[in-house]
Amino acid sequence: MAEVIDRRALRTRKALHSALMSLILRKGYEATTIQDIIDEADVGRSTFYGHYTGKEDLLRNGFQILRRELTDAQRAARAGTDGAQDEPLGFSRAMFEHAAGYADVYLAMVGGRGGVVAISELRKVLSEFVRKELPAARDDGAVSRELVVQFVVGTLLTVLTWWLERRPGLTPSQADAMFRRLALNGAGASIRTRSRVG
Amino acid sequence: MAEVIDRRALRTRKALHSALMSLILRKGYEATTIQDIIDEADVGRSTFYGHYTGKEDLLRNGFQILRRELTDAQRAARAGTDGAQDEPLGFSRAMFEHAAGYADVYLAMVGGRGGVVAISELRKVLSEFVRKELPAARDDGAVSRELVVQFVVGTLLTVLTWWLERRPGLTPSQADAMFRRLALNGAGASIRTRSRVG
DNA sequence: TATGATGATGAACACCATGTTCGGTATGGT
DNA sequence: ACCATACCGAACATGGTGTTCATCATCATA
Incomplete structure (x- = not known):
């Protein structure tokens, strides 16, 4: 090792x-x-x-490689735009781009085919990134910081899965836009159309 | 069968x-x-x-029981309050209550211990419920209906996991409140505190 | 309560993956 | 050229799998 x-x-x-x-x-x-x-x-x-020590060890090891690649992609993207993206969740874009490049692998991981190991390992890597991205999110009494992190990661994975499985035609930036919208504003706008039949 | x-x-x-x-x-x-x-x-x-035919068959079979129980709990809750909860995502409350009753089982499923099968099966059951709850959510060009469903289910699982693993002290209704807030309004309010150091 | 049907039993089976060991071989660094 | 070290491959004990079959227990009925 x-x-x-x-x-x-x-x-x-x-x-x-x-x-x-x-x-x-x-x-x-x-x-x-x-x-x-x-x-x-x-x-x-x-x-x-x-x-x-076994196939799990081998797989886990592979995710260190992913972590490195993602970090690099991250740095590259940030450098390319003169550090102009201090927007909230600015890191997601690079991630979707990276996923587009290795669509088959991501699809396997995110669908069931990578087993529990792959999913939990992927979550771990993404959590690290998100945590770095939300350095000082205020812990308003309502929702704790760690829950926000998990929520963002979950939304990221949801959009990623949906994109790769059902709308592979979309561009990374389109997928990213949907992620941002859901993560930042939720689904309220799409839901509040209930028929309030008195 | x-x-x-x-x-x-x-x-x-x-x-x-x-x-x-x-x-x-x-x-x-x-x-x-x-x-x-x-x-x-x-x-x-x-x-x-x-x-x-094997252990997977056995486990999958078990989720039909869960589906039935959840449906019943659903009906009971709806009957108890004279059908007064036509609020968006009104179904979630009964679910959190149910989870509180079988905390250990849910925890096992939602943590890694149930394998891929349990997670995907749980997702399937929850998706059914959510789909019924969003009968006519308008498919605004921005975010497709099925993505909204997946987003809501994902958020449900995120909050559920976080609750059972890290804040088991909270009441079902508190957990439900956090779920609603995130699902409907997103995490924008907790995030837009970035230090925009010029 | 007797009876035929059906489910449960447990042993035996061939099959395959696991994880370890070891003597021998090939390839690396210097 | 040398030696350390990584690879090889066969062999082994172990343990889970899925199937079969003859036998026994329990059920639903009459």
Whole structure:
């Protein structure tokens, strides 16, 4: 887990990660067996266990890569626009863009195919970002800060899922607009049309 | 799956369901094996397979019970208040009350312990309810109706999870109030406090 | 209360994934 | 060229799976 230098080890790890990805896309995480992974990656059984303790370990490890990529995308976006987006929830845009690039992977994670692990890990990563984005949201007595964070993350995932599953035609910025609207203003405007039949 | 009449069959099914519940609470769904279930339920291996095709089948089946209970609670609540709650999202209150009664089970489902199956099944049940509650929400060009449904369900689950995991002391009606506020008005009010350091 | 039907039992089965061990081989860094 | 180290692959014990079958218990009726 510490400093990996040897090329052979790197090769092996990459092979295992991409094998797991292919398999998740093909048959889902739960249904994927370690046997499948090492077959797909052409790696010896003992080699696998030399690197990871099991498939969950392998998957969790993969999310560190995602975290890094997202952080970079974040920085790049911020630099590109001269730091002009201090808007609330300014980070979401870069996220939707990133998701557009890896639509198949995100779709697998966000649909059921990544198992509980993927969802909870994704939530964890997103929570970090959102928490950074809401540095001083006042904890008005009504709704606690942590609940707001969870709410924003939940909305992000809802829009993301809906986008990838049912409206893949939309652009990232369109999806982002819907996210912002829901997260900031809620669904009140779309709901208050109840027939108040006296 | 059809008409079950024989007492013996009913006994067996009940035993299996409650065994699965105990085990999910104790060690989580994924970690629970069929062996565990039939041991806990004191039921023969072949008997299990005579009723269900596997543990997933058993769990899915259990959610039909939940659906029925929720529907009843719904009807009861509506009857109790002389149909006075035509408010938007009026159904949520009964749901939080119900959750308070089975806090441990809900907690297991909503945390990771119920596996992907439980979460997706719970989402399905809740989506039905929400869809019924938003009969004619206008599909304003901005946000599609189905997205609104998913958003409301997501918010419901977010608040539910946060409540059961971190603020179990709150009353159902307090949790419900937070849900309403977030679902209807979003988090804008809690967020627009960014330090706009020029 | 006797009876036929149906459900439950539990042992036995082949099958497959798991996680570990170990002697041997190939490839890396220097 | 050397040696450390990563990989290999076969073998192993373990444990869960899903099925079958003969036997026994319990149910619904007459």
